[in-house]
Amino acid sequence: MLKRTALFEEHQRLGGRLIDFGGWELPVQYSGVMDEHQACRNAVGLFDVSHMGEVHVEGPDAEAFLNHLVTNNVAKIAIGQAQYTAMCNEEGGIVDDLIIYRRAEGRYLVVVNASNTDKDFAWMQKIAARFKAQHPDFTLSNESARYTQIAIQGRHAQEVLQKLTSTPLSPIKNYWFAEGTVLDGIPAILARTGYTGEDGFEVYVAWEKGPEVWRALLEAGRERGIKPCGLGARDTLRLEVKYPLYGHELGDTTNPLETGLGWVTKLDKGDFVGRAAIAAAKEQGLKRALVGIKLLERGIPRQGYPVYTPDGATRIGELTSGTQSPSLGMAIGVASIALPHSAIGTRIAVEIRGAKIPAEVIATPFYKRPY
Amino acid sequence: MRFPAELKYTKDHEWARVEGKVVTVGITDHAQSALGDIVFVDLPKAGRELKKGETFGVVESIKAVSDLYSPVTGKVVESNAALPGDPAKLNSDAHGQWMIKIEVTDAASAGDLMDASAYESFVATLK
Structure with a gap:
C-alpha cells in the first residue's frame, strides 16, 4: 500500500x-x-x-x-x-x-x-x-x-x-x-x-x-x-x-x-x-568533481550514461542527472567526473546508446533567475 | 484519446498505415500521452533493413526514453527528416506525424497488426 x-x-x-x-x-x-x-x-x-x-x-x-x-x-x-x-x-x-x-x-x-x-x-x-x-x-x-x-x-x-x-x-x-x-x-x-x-x-x-x-x-x-x-x-x-x-x-x-x-x-x-x-x-587528494555539462550535438543525457574523453578512449565519469532543459532549450546534465577533466570549457563525450556525443563542461547554475 | 479507424496498431503503440507494399509508421495518441512532453526523436536513414519488432529508433520525453519498434519486416525507404527538429509535434498530433516509410519484404509480417477497435480495447486493459 x-x-x-x-x-x-x-x-x-x-x-x-x-x-x-x-x-x-x-x-x-x-x-x-x-x-x-x-x-x-x-x-x-x-x-x-x-x-x-x-x-x-x-x-x-x-x-x-x-x-x-x-x-x-x-x-x-x-x-x-x-x-x-x-x-x-x-x-x-x-x-x-x-x-x-x-x-x-x-x-x-x-x-x-x-x-x-x-x-x-x-x-x-x-x-x-x-x-x-x-x-x-x-x-x-x-x-x-x-x-x-x-x-x-x-x-x-x-x-x-x-x-x-x-x-x-x-x-x-x-x-x-x-x-x-x-x-x-x-x-x-x-x-x-x-x-x-x-x-x-x-x-x-x-x-x-x-x-x-x-x-x-x-x-x-x-x-x-x-x-x-x-x-x-x-x-x-x-x-x-x-x-x-x-x-x-x-x-x-x-x-x-x-x-x-x-x-x-x-x-x-x-x-x-x-x-x-x-x-x-x-x-590524499580528491579524485572527482560534480560538474554541469551540455551536449554539443543532439541527444538527451540521462543518469548513468558514461562520460569519456573527447576522443572516446578513456572513461572519466558518468552522468548523475540529465534532461532537456525547458528554460534553456538545450540538453544539460550533471556529471561526476575525474578532477583533471572538470574545468569549465573542457571538452568531453557522453555515451548515449553506444554513440559518443560531444559535450562540454559549463558553468552552473545553468539557469539564473532574472529578478 | 483518438484511435483512427484507417490505421493499424501494435502492442508497442506504433500506428501503421498500410498502402500496398509501403507501410507508414508513427506513434499513437496513447503513446504520446503516456510519454508526456516529447523532446527528442531519433530515426533511421533510408536503406536500413528492419525485422518486425526490431528497434528502429527512439523517442524521449523529459522523463522517459522509449524505443520504437518496427511493425513489419522490410526496408526503410523514407524517414521524416523534419520531425527530429520539432519533436513536440508528436504531442499535438501523433497520428499526423509519420516517422518512417517501410517497403514490406515479408507480407506475412503485417498479418497480426491490430485494427483500431482491438487496439482501443488493448489500451483499456493497461489502465
Whole structure:
C-alpha cells in the first residue's frame, strides 16, 4: 500500500498523474512537465512536498548533537534561520542532505528526504544513543506524519502567500523563516526556502490543514497564473540550478567534497560523524568533481550514461542527472567526473546508446533567475 | 484519446498505415500521452533493413526514453527528416506525424497488426 499525503484527493481532483515515488503516491504531473515548469519559472507554481520527513530535535544538548551529526556548522544558525547541510556515515558517504530550522533555543526542526526518512531516523537514533553517553539532554522524534508541507515557488510566490497570512513576508530573508498563521489562525512555519531556483516559500502546517491551505493558495494565485506542479517539474527545475538530489548526485558512498557539498562541509568546526574519512580523502587528494555539462550535438543525457574523453578512449565519469532543459532549450546534465577533466570549457563525450556525443563542461547554475 | 479507424496498431503503440507494399509508421495518441512532453526523436536513414519488432529508433520525453519498434519486416525507404527538429509535434498530433516509410519484404509480417477497435480495447486493459 502506497502512502498518501493529506492532499491526495486534491491531486486526483486536479487530474494529477499519480505514480509511486519512494513509496508515496504522488503526482508526476498535472497539465504537463513543460507547462508546469514554465509556470513556476514565469509566474508561480505550487508543490505538495508533504512526503518530506520532519524530525524534531529538542533539549539543551540538541545543538551539540546536531553539530556532531551533520557536516555544516549548526552553531552558526540563529533562531529563525535555516541551514542546508548533509549527514554522513563513518566512511564519509552521504546518508542524506537536509535542512535544519532553528525554532528556539534548543529546538530544531530537521527536514529530510521522503524516501530516506526511516533510514535517516534510524541513523540519527543510532548516533544519538552513542552521543548521549556524554550529552544526554535532548530528544529525537519523527514527526513526519504530523506535517503537510507545501512549496509555493516563483516570482509571484510572496505576493500570493501574503494574501493568506498577516505575517509580513518581505522581511524574511533567503533561508530564514517566520512562525505565524495562515487563513483563519492555522499555525504555520513560513520559510523562504525551496528547490526550484526561484524565490519562494515552503509552508509547514498540520497534516489535516493541508487541503484547505492548498486550495486557498490555488485560489489566491489564480490571477497570477498559479499552477500545481508535480514531481516531473520539480526535477527539471532543481536540475537547471544544479541542486543535488539523493540517489543521483548524493549517495552512501559519495564524499561530500567530491559531489558539490564542500560549501556545507566544515572540517574545522570540530569532530562530526564522517569527518575523519572526509579529511583523509582530502589529504590524499580528491579524485572527482560534480560538474554541469551540455551536449554539443543532439541527444538527451540521462543518469548513468558514461562520460569519456573527447576522443572516446578513456572513461572519466558518468552522468548523475540529465534532461532537456525547458528554460534553456538545450540538453544539460550533471556529471561526476575525474578532477583533471572538470574545468569549465573542457571538452568531453557522453555515451548515449553506444554513440559518443560531444559535450562540454559549463558553468552552473545553468539557469539564473532574472529578478 | 483518438484511435483512427484507417490505421493499424501494435502492442508497442506504433500506428501503421498500410498502402500496398509501403507501410507508414508513427506513434499513437496513447503513446504520446503516456510519454508526456516529447523532446527528442531519433530515426533511421533510408536503406536500413528492419525485422518486425526490431528497434528502429527512439523517442524521449523529459522523463522517459522509449524505443520504437518496427511493425513489419522490410526496408526503410523514407524517414521524416523534419520531425527530429520539432519533436513536440508528436504531442499535438501523433497520428499526423509519420516517422518512417517501410517497403514490406515479408507480407506475412503485417498479418497480426491490430485494427483500431482491438487496439482501443488493448489500451483499456493497461489502465
